[in-house]
Amino acid sequence: xIIEARDDVVMLEGALxxxxxxxxxxxANLLLRNHVQGIIIDGxxxxxxxxxxxxxxxxxxxxxxxxxxxxxxxxLSDEIIQTIKAIPGVRSxxxxxxxxxxxxxxLSLTAPGxxxxxxxxxxxxxxxxxxxxxxxxxxxxxxxxxxxxxxKAHVHLLYILEVPRALPxxxxxxxxxxxxxxxxxxxxAIVRRAGLTPVTHVTxxxxxxxxxxxxxxxxxxxxxxxxYAPSAQYDGQTMERITRNVLDRAPCEVILNKLAPAEV
Numbered sequence: 636x637i638i639e640a641r642d643d644v645v646m647l648e649g650a651l652x653x654x655x656x657x658x659x660x661x662x663a664n665l666l667l668r669n670h671v672q673g674i675i676i677d678g679x680x681x682x683x684x685x686x687x688x689x690x691x692x693x694x695x696x697x698x699x700x701x702x703x704x705x706x707x708x709x710x711l712s713d714e715i716i717q718t719i720k721a722i723p724g725v726r727s728x729x730x731x732x733x734x735x736x737x738x739x740x741x742l743s744l745t746a747p748g749x750x751x752x753x754x755x756x757x758x759x760x761x762x763x764x765x766x767x768x769x770x771x772x773x774x775x776x777x778x779x780x781x782x783x784x785x786x787k788a789h790v791h792l793l794y795i796l797e798v799p800r801a802l803p804x805x806x807x808x809x810x811x812x813x814x815x816x817x818x819x820x821x822x823x824a825i826v827r828r829a830g831l832t833p834v835t836h837v838t839x840x841x842x843x844x845x846x847x848x849x850x851x852x853x854x855x856x857x858x859x860x861x862x863y864a865p866s867a868q869y870d871g872q873t874m875e876r877i878t879r880n881v882l883d884r885a886p887c888e889v890i891l892n893k894l895a896p897a898e899v
Contacts, residue, residue: 636648636649636650636651636652636655637649638655638658638659638662640662640665640666642666642670643666643670643672643673643674643675643739643742644666644674644675644676644677644735645659645662645663645666645674645675645676645677646677646680647659647676647677647678647680647681648680648681649680649681649682650681650682650683650684650685650688651678651681651683651684651685651688651689651691652683652684652685652687652688653685653687653688654687654688654690654691654694655688655691656690656691656692656694656695656698657694659676659691659695660694660695660698663676663704663706667704667705667706671705672705672742672743673704673705673706673707673742674705674706674707674742675706675707675708675709675732675735675738675739675742676695676706676707676708676709677708677709677710677735678708678709678710678711678715679709679710679711679734679735680710681711681712681715683714683715684714684715684718684719685718686718686721686722689715689718689719689721689722689725690722692708692719692722692725692729693719693722693724693725695708695729696725696728696729696803699729699730699803699805700728700803705742705805706730706805707730707731707732707738707741707742707805707807708729708730708731708732708738709731709732709733709734709735709737709738710732710733710734710735711731716731728802728803729803730803730804730805730806730807731806731807732807733807733809737807737809738807740807740809740812740816741805741807741808741809741812744812744815744816744837745796745837745838745839758781758784758785758787758788758789758857758858759788759789759791759854759855759856759857759858760777760780760781760784760788760789760790760791760856760857760858760860761791761793761850761851761854761856761858761859761860761887762774762777762790762791762792762793762822762860762862763793763794763795763843763847763850763859763861764792764793764794764818764819764822765795765843765861765862765863765874765877766863766864766874767864768862768863768864768894769821770818770821770822770825771821771825772862772864772894773822773860773862773892773894774790774822774825774826774829776860776862776890776892777790777858777860778790778825778826778829778831780858780860781829781831782829782830782831784857788831788832789831789832789833789834790826790831790832790833790834791833791834791835791836791850791854791856792819792822792823792826792833792834792835792836793836793838793847793850794815794818794819794835794836794837794838795837795838795839795840795843795846795847796808796811796812796815796837796838796839796840797840797841797842797843798839798840798841800841804839804840804841805839815837816837819835819837822835823835834854836850836854838850843877844876844877844878844879844880844881845880847859847861847877847881847885848880848881848884848885848886851885851886851887852886856885856886856887857887857888858887858888858889858890859881859885859887859888859889859890860889860890860892861877861878861881861889861890861891861892862892862893862894863878863891863892863893863894864893864894878891
């Protein structure tokens, strides 16, 4: 069994016949110091995996959940995945990507957002990018408010990937992540064209409302704008639940901006 650490990847090669997590953990911890966006454990060169060897991934999953480590496993064969899922307590909780490229996209998209140095002294307008409304429909209001606050204002663009409870929170979601990258990119370009400073954040959560509140607190938001139009993704009841939660608990001023049907 060969374990090689290179760049942002711990590569496993050969037959995994015993639990090697402690050895892999040492290599993973070393890489995480230099790759804060996350690392990958690549099992594409594994020839086989016994039930005892599969406990390596059980312990990896426990480590990821305990320390919120940004680690994704990639390249496992269907046979090895089934062996891993047969281990009690694992099931579908291990974050697995099909390949290295998919894993890197997932990790880079949800890397921790950078907060400008004077963010908590400047005006911070927070806009969660909810539903299917296009960015050009949601952004006029936050851009106007940011301009009124002066040149130090920041427009924070928050896209939340809602992860089903049946999946681990770090599980790659290729289709949803592609949409997130497109929407965030479009929104960022609109804010820059308005002469303002955009700060983008893509996060993962089980509950949209809770995540909005958490990010408003973390970013020191002065104004939070909920722009909303009915969509298949967020029906009326879902949006009402999100809105009530945010209005009750947000640490800042909240503006509800219901978009006209012509805008979406």
